[in-house]
Amino acid sequence: MLAERVRQMSVEEYLAYEESSEEWHEYIDGELYPMTGGTVNHFRIIKKIMFALETSLAEADCEVLAMRVKVSDAQFLIPDLSVVCGDLQTEDNDRLLLNPALVIEVTSPSSIDFDRGSKRELYDAVASVQAYLVVDQHRAQVELYSRSESGWHLQTYSDLEASVPLEALNCSLHMREIYRDIQFET
Amino acid sequence: MLAERVRQMSVEEFLDFAESSEDRYEYIDGEPRQMTGGKLNHFTIIANITGRLLTLLTDTHCRVVGSGMLVKAGEDHLVAPDVSVVCGEPQTEADTRLLLNPILVVEVTSPSSIDYDRVSKRDYYWGVASVQAYLLIDQHRALVELYTRGETGWRIQRFTELDDEIPLGALDCSLHLRDIYHRIEFEEGASPASAEGA
Numbered sequence: 001m002l003a004e005r006v007r008q009m010s011v012e013e014y015l016a017y018e019e020s021s022e023e024w025h026e027y028i029d030g031e032l033y034p035m036t037g038g039t040v041n042h043f044r045i046i047k048k049i050m051f052a053l054e055t056s057l058a059e060a061d062c063e064v065l066a067m068r069v070k071v072s073d074a075q076f077l078i079p080d081l082s083v084v085c086g087d088l089q090t091e092d093n094d095r096l097l098l099n100p101a102l103v104i105e106v107t108s109p110s111s112i113d114f115d116r117g118s119k120r121e122l123y124d125a126v127a128s129v130q131a132y133l134v135v136d137q138h139r140a141q142v143e144l145y146s147r148s149e150s151g152w153h154l155q156t157y158s159d160l161e162a163s164v165p166l167e168a169l170n171c172s173l174h175m176r177e178i179y180r181d182i183q184f185e186t
Numbered sequence: 187m188l189a190e191r192v193r194q195m196s197v198e199e200f201l202d203f204a205e206s207s208e209d210r211y212e213y214i215d216g217e218p219r220q221m222t223g224g225k226l227n228h229f230t231i232i233a234n235i236t237g238r239l240l241t242l243l244t245d246t247h248c249r250v251v252g253s254g255m256l257v258k259a260g261e262d263h264l265v266a267p268d269v270s271v272v273c274g275e276p277q278t279e280a281d282t283r284l285l286l287n288p289i290l291v292v293e294v295t296s297p298s299s300i301d302y303d304r305v306s307k308r309d310y311y312w313g314v315a316s317v318q319a320y321l322l323i324d325q326h327r328a329l330v331e332l333y334t335r336g337e338t339g340w341r342i343q344r345f346t347e348l349d350d351e352i353p354l355g356a357l358d359c360s361l362h363l364r365d366i367y368h369r370i371e372f373e374e375g376a377s378p379a380s381a382e383g384a
Contacts, residue, residue, distance in 0.1 A: 117301030124344060151343035153336065 011074065015092060024068070027076040028122070035078060036108065041137045041182055045106045046080050048178055049135070053083060056171040061086055067097040071122050079103040083169060099128040101168045106135045120145050120152070130168035140179050200264070201280055210254060213264035214306075221266065224294070227325040227370050231294045232268045234368045235323075235361070239271060242359040248273040251285065258284045259310040267291035271357060287316040289356050294323045308333055308340065318356035327372055328363055 009017065014027045025032040038046075046066075053064045062085040068078050070091060082100035089098040103123055107115045115134050123129045124147075132145040132152075142157045144164050157164050160179060163172040195203065200213045211218040232253060239250045251270040258279060259265055269292035270285060277286040291311055295303045303322055311317045312335075320333040320340075332352055333340040345352055348364045 113301035113305045117304035120342075121344070145342070148341075151332075151341055153339060153341050155339040 011076075014076070015095070018068075024078055026078055027074075029074050036110065038106075039108070039137065041184075042080075042106050042108065044182060045135055045137055045178060046104075048180055048182075049104060049106075049173065050081060052173055052177040053081075053169075053171075056173075057083070057169065060170065062101070062169055063088075065097065065100075068095060069100055069103065069126065070096040070098055072125055075122055075125075077103075077119065077122060080106045085169065100126070101128055102131045102133065102166060103129055104133040104135065106137050108137060112136070116143060124152070131166060133164070133166075133173075135178060137182075139184055140175060142173075142175065142178065197261070197264070197280075201283055204256075210266065212256070212266050213262075216262045222299075225296075225325070228268075228294050228296065230368075230370060231323055231325055231366060232292075234366055234370075235269055235292055235321075238361060238365045239269070239357075242361075243271070243357065246273070246357075248289070248357060249276070251276075251288070256284050257288055257291065257311075257314060258286050260313045263310045263313070265307060265310050268294045273357070286314075288314065289316055290319050290321065290354065291317055292321045292323065294325050296325055300324065304331070312340065319354060321352070321354075321361075323366060325370070328367055330363060330366065 008030050009027075009032060010030070011027070014025070014032060017032075018024060024035045026035065027033070050064050057064070062083055065082050065084060066080065067082055068076055069082060071077055076096070079100070081104040082097055083102040084097065084099060085101045090096055091098060105111075105115045105119065112134075120132055120134075123132050130147050134143040134145070136142070140158055140160055142164055144155045144157070145152045146155070146167065157175055160175045163174045165172045194216050195218065197213065200211070200218055203218060204211050210221045212221060213219070236250055236252060243250065249272055251272060253268050254266055255270055256264040256266050257270060264284060267288070270288040271290040272285065272287060273289050278284055279286060293303045293307060300322075308320060311320045311333075318335050322331040322333070324330070328346055328348055330345045330350075330352060332343045332345070334343070334355070345363055348367065350363045352361045352363070354360055
């Protein structure tokens with residue numbers, strides 16, 4: 001999620017500012033983008049995905065986190081959820097995650113084009129990211145971007161009976177689990 | 187490129203409206219949407235690609251169609267790619283005002299429209315079954331995204347080096363980034379979400 005940019009800062013200033021700030025910001029090329037307030041559906045969907053993944057990955061060497069991800073020296077994003085498999089690589093006293101295998105964004109209308117466009121491109125630079133999941137909170141629709149040798153493959157899921165294959169994690173997420181008990185506005 | 191909405195109308199009303207208007211419009215979700223004016227880089231890139239494709243496709247049964255041709259993408263969307271390519275017999279509607287069967291569509295994009303072009307237009311073009319590839323060209327930096335139709339979704343490839351070659355399998359040819367960006371000078375710091383230097 002992101003809203004409009006606020007101010008220009010160096011990376012050092014940004015990381016120090018985030019320590020003291022009550023709200024989190026993403027940082028792209030010198031500019032801070034505040035995380036917008038989430039809706040009930042936003043948090044419910046995150047919770048359901050986290051629960052489903054924690055259950056599926058209980059026996060695996062993977063864990064689900066909600067952390068700031070270092071995309072490059074000048075870009076820091078905060079996906080709603082990340083999954084890391086194997087050794088956790090971090091920087092800045094465990095404040096920055098370096099090696100997520102999967103990143104997940106639950107989008108709002110104001111961020112959806114950015115999440116599906118520019119953010120997907122930014123995550124391209126994180127070599128560990130094998131898949132990027134964009135989950136719509138206003139209708140049952142999930143986009144899965146999977147990295148392959150020849151680029152990214154996009155698959156769109158909108159059927160509640162479908163399951164979203166997460167090959168990098170050797171598991172899948174069921175649409176029904178993601179959207180269980182979610183009421184869409186009409 | 188897009189600007190604000192005007193009002194709801196039918197396709198027929200839209201075509202009459204577009205005919206009588208001096209500005210150019212697309213028809214999105216049943217509403218006309220005015221296209222913004224482009225800058226020098228935008229039109230130079232369109233000309234570069236058009237020229238290159240015309241040469242490459244000279245002896246084929248494919249033709250290059252210029253900016254402004256409306257492509258029908260479902261009942262609620264008429265979109266105007268910057269360049270289209272049709273192979274074989276062009277299929278049209280509304281007295282050839284609407285093109286139905288492009289095989290390749292190209293959009294030259296600006297920072298304000300890049301995510302709209304990447305996402306919404308990509309979805310509209312997915313709905314045009316003849317479209318095998320969608321080429322998205324950034325006019326402010328050397329970045330081309332190639333969306334190729336696969337069985338279950340788009341395959342997305344990203345090209346950023348001037349020496350890169352973009353394979354257009356459906357047309358049996360390829361485009362070089364260097365040719366696309368011929369005579370283009372990039373402004374410094376023009377891209378808000380650049381992943382370069384990562």
